[in-house]
Amino acid sequence: MAEILLYWGWDADLLECPQYIADDINIYQRQFDKWISNPNNHHSYWTKDSEDELALCFDGTAFLEWLNNIVLANEKEKAHFIKRQFVPVKAELDLPRINF
Template identity: 40%
Template sequence: MRKLQRQFDKWIYDRNNKHPYWVIADEDEEGDKIYGVCFNTEAFVYWLNDVKFVKRKKVERLIDKPADPLKKKLRF
């Protein structure tokens, strides 16, 4: 799980990747936009389904309440 989280972090902060989580954070003196990212757990699920495992059927989804106690957690 930690390996996936590191891969996700590398992907989401790579300015070459076109994803919906880029936001304009500021503008410099020349008028160039400075970007940042704004995301939540939905972004991780998006990355798993549409980037990492794109050739498979959807592998993950968000749930409100797990049926069983959680064994592992990822924190963002």
């Protein structure tokens, strides 16, 4: 298992996941971005903005759920949060990370 950082520009979520996910985090970020932004995917992260247009509203939970339910669906080892909504220290910023 490995740690990855979901970084929001100030605060972050820290996840533990299988090593191969951390090794190729950029690939998984692109796959997640495609999945979450596809309006044909009926997930709970779609909302309407002030102009009644379809918009996304999500946090680290969306990535964790996508990872566990799609990428790791047939795996015994699942990803989980270690820390939520915290300000990372320098060492944590050096972890494999996704910048949201």
